[in-house]
Amino acid sequence: MNIKAYIESGTLELYVAGALSEKESQEVYNLTVKHPELLEEALKIEATIVKLTAATAPIDSQSLFNNILSQISTNNNVRPLNQTKKHWFTYVSWAASIVFAAGLLWFANQNIQLKEQLRIADTDKELLETQIENSRNSLTEAKALISVLRDKDIITVPLDGQAISPEAYAKVYWDVKGNNIVLDVQGLPDPPKGKVYQVWSLTLNPLTPTSLGVIENFTTDENKLFTIANTNASEAFGITLEPDGGSESPTLEQLYTLGAVATTP
Incomplete structure (x- = not known):
């Protein structure tokens, strides 16, 4: 098996991005078990994806895409783009997977912020209820005082x-x-x-x-x-x-x- 040619084919990138079928993924997995060079390359690709995801800003899609293209073109662990249609599809699929992962991180962050806002709202509600109760107590005291003042x-x-x-x-x-x-x-x-x-x-x-x-x-x-x-x-x-x-x-x-x-x- 020509290890170098297989690495340059883009199959490992699709495997790491989860873009292969179950059968194709199993075949790649078997090859990484058999050939340590393929496993090492797959781990490098995975590390690069993690780095790209952490570096992106999901709320700005244009900046995200530009950042991904910049990382792909400059990172030593990512293979350069060939001019063939197959390789273009490979890297576009990979980039789309990164955008999807970054989007998941953004939604997770939004979920955390929403939970915090709900917690603050609950706290404000409890504070308002306390203030209302204090006002009721003050009103009760005022009524009691008026009653005292009017007692002959x-x-x-x-x-x-x-x-x-x-x-x-x-x-x-x-x-x-x-x-x-x-x-x-x-x-x-x-x-x-x-x-x-x-x-x-x-x-x-x-x-x-x-x-x-x-x-x-x-x-x-x-x-x-x-x-x-x-x-x-x-x-x-x-x-x-x-x-x-x-x-x-x-x-x-x-x-x-x-x-x-x-x-x-």
Whole structure:
């Protein structure tokens, strides 16, 4: 068998490109097993196709075809084109196979991008649903506050700014029957890092403070409205700035607001 003539015939290129019939492919396979030179040449052709496919840009068909022609004419591992009709058909078939393979890569990439877009859309949907739910919660809170404000048994206690922050203010809406207060702290500045506001119920004679807890999420709460349990016989309310976790007794130097419960005449 003339190995050189067989290599130059273009049959190996068609074999690698998958353009032969099943019977012809089996014949070529048997020859590559029998003749190592043919196997080596087939592997070189396959490596060249992989290189060409990786180098092409599938979304630009003209650039793709020009790139393929350039690679075929300059790559040492590819046999030069003869002027015969048979060899022209061989290389056109090979080039078409490369275009097809590159197109598959492009479609695969488009599929990946589509999946990513769908994932982003799902994320946006979840975010929108969360925002809607938060809005519903805010609306529920607003309705609850309106209900509190309209209740004739609610005691309103304004808390005025003190020496450390004269411009500060807050307001307590005390539901005595429900044993809780709604605290509006829109007039307080954001606490510095490592500090929290702590709410106190006070009796005045003797002066006895009772902690109602700290406002942990002051900065993140947009409404600045907090419902706090209060079972005390409060005569006044105060808010101090304390270290994270709160204090056992109020730091008077950090007293931001204070207000007394109005006495009934």
